[in-house]
Amino acid sequence: xxxxxxxxxxxxxxxxxxxxxxxxxxxxxxxxxxxxxxxxxxxxxxxxxxxxxxxxxxxxxxxxxxxxxxxxxxxxxxxxxxxxxxxxxxxxxxxxxxxxxxxxxxxxxxxxxxx
Amino acid sequence: xxxxxxxxxxxxxxxxxxxxxxxxxxxxxxxxxxxxxxxxxxxxxxxxxxxxxxxxxxxxxxxxxxxxxxxxxxxxxxxxxxxxxxxxxxxxxxxxxxxxxxxxxxxxxxxxxxxx
Numbered sequence: 001x002x003x004x005x006x007x008x009x010x011x012x013x014x015x016x017x018x019x020x021x022x023x024x025x026x027x028x029x030x031x032x033x034x035x036x037x038x039x040x041x042x043x044x045x046x047x048x049x050x051x052x053x054x055x056x057x058x059x060x061x062x063x064x065x066x067x068x069x070x071x072x073x074x075x076x077x078x079x080x081x082x083x084x085x086x087x088x089x090x091x092x093x094x095x096x097x098x099x100x101x102x103x104x105x106x107x108x109x110x111x112x113x114x115x
Numbered sequence: 116x117x118x119x120x121x122x123x124x125x126x127x128x129x130x131x132x133x134x135x136x137x138x139x140x141x142x143x144x145x146x147x148x149x150x151x152x153x154x155x156x157x158x159x160x161x162x163x164x165x166x167x168x169x170x171x172x173x174x175x176x177x178x179x180x181x182x183x184x185x186x187x188x189x190x191x192x193x194x195x196x197x198x199x200x201x202x203x204x205x206x207x208x209x210x211x212x213x214x215x216x217x218x219x220x221x222x223x224x225x226x227x228x229x230x231x
Contacts, residue, residue: 032217043119043205043222044158087157091217102148102173103220105157 004088009110018075020109022088025069031092033064034103035073037084037111044087044105047073083113117141119223121206127229128196136191136226138206146209147189148173148220149181151202158205164189196230203227 005023012018024033034049048055048062050071055062061074075082087108122137140147145166150158150173160173164183178200180192189208193200204226211218 034219041225043207043224044220046219046221049217049219102150102160102163103158105150105159107155107157 004090004106006086006088006106006109008107009112011112011114012075012078014080014113014115015077018078018082018111018113020073020075020086020088020111021070022073023070024088024090027068027090028092031090033062033068033071034089034091035060035062036087036089036103036105037082038087038108039081039084047086078111078113080113080115083111085110119206119208119221121204121223121226123226124224125227127231128193129231130197132196134193134196134228136193136204136206136228137188138190138223139188140206140208140221141187142208142210142221143186144208144210144221145186146211147183148207149179149189149191150205150207151175151200152205152225153202161191161204198230201228201230 032049032051035047036044038044048057048060050062050064064071085108087105089103119140128134148163149161152158159175161175161179162173162181164170167183167186170181182190205222207220207222209218209220
């Protein structure tokens with residue numbers, strides 16, 4: 001799976017849009033971009049994923065650049081409850097066999113929503 | 116819906132003791148996973164099960180064994196606990212069958228394990 005690079009921390013004012021960047025310059029054609037978040041002391045929570053088109057659900061939007069080398073997770077109206085560590089993960093759809101079928105978590109971005 | 120349920124939530128063991136961490140999901144998912152998370156780190160995969168009756172090693176399997184008891188339940192066993200196994204353990208499941216699946220994983224709230 002391709003590596004990802006995220007800023008270690010970010011601040012955002014409550015009520016504003018939070019834009020979390022992720023670089024994945026070595027991504028290959030069959031790899032999806034996933035976003036999870038982990039609120040303190042809880043298990044990771046799935047947010048959204050996409051291949052090459054922009055995606056939107058009730059939680060967030062995912063913008064993937066045309067060359068797919070980077071993406072941005074957008075929380076449109078951040079609240080205090082969105083304070084969490086956000087993980088950007090790149091994962092191939094198909095495995096050639098012999099590899100572990102799991103998610104590779106980096107250190108993520110600690111997003112702090114300020115009142 | 117309960118989703119993914121892990122028991123116990125907290126446990127303290129002495130070095131050399133054994134223990135089984137339990138995980139159950141009620142979403143009829145095929146695949147189940149065990150991860151560990153050390154302070155300030157991301158999660159690392161210990162073992163996974165792509166379907167009932169199959170298990171495979173992940174990134175850090177040493178010192179652990181697993182059992183996929185049925186489709187709902189996937190347990191993690193520490194035969195002889197060591198201080199290096201002090202961690203938070205997360206179980207996850209997803210609908211796919213491992214290979215060829217892009218389904219998201221759903222996580223439990225973890226078991227906090229301390230080995231003295």
